[in-house]
Amino acid sequence: MRDETxxxxxxxxxxxxxxxDPVPQTVRxxxxxxxxxxxxxxxxxxxxxxxxxxxxxxLAFEPVRGGSGGPVAASRMLSFAGGGVQVxxxxxxxxxxxxxxxxxxxxxxxxxxLEYVGREPRTLDLDDLGRFLVSGAxxxxxxxxxxxxxxxxxxxxxxxT
Amino acid sequence: MRRSEPHAKASTSDAAAARAQFAxxxxxxxxxxxxxxxxxxxxxxxxxxxMGLSHADAAEVVQMTWxxxxxxxxxxxxxxxxxxWLATTARRECLTVLRRHSxxxxxxxxxxxxxxxxxxxxxxxxxxxxxxxxxxxAFGRLRxxxxxLLRVLMADPRPSYVEVSDALGIPIGSIGPSRQRCLAxxxxxxxxxxxxxxxxx
Numbered sequence: 001m002r003d004e005t006x007x008x009x010x011x012x013x014x015x016x017x018x019x020x021d022p023v024p025q026t027v028r029x030x031x032x033x034x035x036x037x038x039x040x041x042x043x044x045x046x047x048x049x050x051x052x053x054x055x056x057x058x059l060a061f062e063p064v065r066g067g068s069g070g071p072v073a074a075s076r077m078l079s080f081a082g083g084g085v086q087v088x089x090x091x092x093x094x095x096x097x098x099x100x101x102x103x104x105x106x107x108x109x110x111x112x113x114l115e116y117v118g119r120e121p122r123t124l125d126l127d128d129l130g131r132f133l134v135s136g137a138x139x140x141x142x143x144x145x146x147x148x149x150x151x152x153x154x155x156x157x158x159x160x161t
Numbered sequence: 162m163r164r165s166e167p168h169a170k171a172s173t174s175d176a177a178a179a180r181a182q183f184a185x186x187x188x189x190x191x192x193x194x195x196x197x198x199x200x201x202x203x204x205x206x207x208x209x210x211x212m213g214l215s216h217a218d219a220a221e222v223v224q225m226t227w228x229x230x231x232x233x234x235x236x237x238x239x240x241x242x243x244x245x246w247l248a249t250t251a252r253r254e255c256l257t258v259l260r261r262h263s264x265x266x267x268x269x270x271x272x273x274x275x276x277x278x279x280x281x282x283x284x285x286x287x288x289x290x291x292x293x294x295x296x297x298x299a300f301g302r303l304r305x306x307x308x309x310l311l312r313v314l315m316a317d318p319r320p321s322y323v324e325v326s327d328a329l330g331i332p333i334g335s336i337g338p339s340r341q342r343c344l345a346x347x348x349x350x351x352x353x354x355x356x357x358x359x360x361x362x
Contacts, residue, residue: 006344013300014315016293023206027220031198034227035191044232052261117228141225158228160221160258 033118042145042155043083050159051077080144083154087144091161097136098161104130107146107154115143115155137161179240186234198227201244204316205251208328211312212255213305218262222254229254244320248328299350307343314340 004012080087086105091098104112104126113121114134124132124144144156185193205226209219229250230237237246300308313320313328314336326333 006341009344009347010311010314010340012293012296013311014317016297016300017207017312017315018317019293020297021210023203023223024216024220027206027223028198028202030220030224031202031227032195034198034224034231035194037228038189038231038234052257117224141221141228157232158225160225160261 030117037117037158039153039155042153043148045080045082045085045087045144045154045156047078047157047159048081049077049079051075078159080156083152084148084150085146085154087146087156089144093139093161096139098139100132100134100137100161102132102134102144104132104146106149108149108151110147112144112146115145117141117158121145176241179243183234183237183240183243197243200318201247202227203318204244204313204320204324204328205247207312207316208248208251208309209255211309212252212259213308214255214258218258222251222258225254226251242323244324245327248320248324252328252330295354296347296351299347299354302350303343303347307339307346310336310339311343311347 075090075092078089078091080089085107087102087107088105089100089102091100100114102124107126107130109126109130112124112126112132114124114137115121122134122137124134126132139161141158141160143158146154148154182193182197186197202223205223206219209222214222226247230243230247237243300311303311309329310325310331313325320328322333322336325331325336331339
């Protein structure tokens with residue numbers, strides 16, 4: 001064993017890792033299923049601001065504190081822009097639940113939705129100013145979909161709430 | 162058997178194969194997608210686990226990385242470097258998760274949180290041999306940077322040094338020396354463990 005080379009040691013570690021910490025089958029299946037989220041028609045509204053990012057990323061906002069006192073977790077602010085649409089989100093987490101407050105600019109009021117991977121989307125009811133509220137949602141990986149004022153479908157980047 | 166040579170450039174035939182694969186992906190070829198995910202999911206998992214993420218967080222990072230590629234499929238300019246693209250993205254997603262947790266747990270460090278003890282999560286009954294268990298326990302006692310590096314180097318199939326560099330945010334030139342140093346420390350831990358518990362050898 002003293003003669004084991006570095007390459008042999010790495011090989012042995014690799015074999016052990018494959019037994020001790022294998023990629024779960026659910027992760028492999030989710031990777032394959034990700035292709036179904038491909039959207040050929042939609043234009044991407046990319047993430048242009050995220051308070052959860054640091055300054056180096058170029059996406060950081062000034063730190064924002066959520067709520068008006070009380071035991072409220074800090075809110076995360078996000079902005080997306082693209083396809084003629086801007087979306088601003090404020091996500092607040094309460095234990096295992098999240099509230100999402102958002103505002104669309106440049107979007108048609110109808111047909112906006114919160115999309116999940118492998119689950120039915122949730123239709124968003126926008127008010128006259130393009131605002132919406134989703135209360136007590138499950139945390140998870142989501143994106144927003146809408147139709148721009150020019151009639152183009154627009155989807156945001158995926159985020160984890 | 163040397164498989165860890167630095168690959169600064171993909172070969173011409175690799176590049177052609179990668180371009181063909183991306184043409185198939187862009188045409189909606191599910192089989193091409195499955196081949197791509199089968200090749201790189203282990204590397205992405207290794208990156209996330211090596212950075213100390215829990216199973217749930219690592220699963221989230223791997224999924225998010227694939228979603229990002231689907232989202233950006235049209236914008237990947239150099240298909241032959243898709244592995245580097247994925248490694249870079251996975252690393253960024255890991256840092257996002259770590260940052261999110263550090264905001265949730267006030268006082269925790271965002272960059273390198275206290276790693277869970279890898280040996281603690283191990284179901285040792287799953288291991289065929291005691292010496293493998295001892296090696297894996299020793300691995301769990303390496304400092305986090307060594308665990309992160311070796312986990313990525315252990316990925317199956319083995320990543321190129323360009324991919325390793327992007328996965329860890331370290332220069333290509335430092336990978337070889339760091340690998341050597343980390344493995345030397347691992348051997349020392351094994352030896353000192355054996356010295357303390359001769360029965361276990």
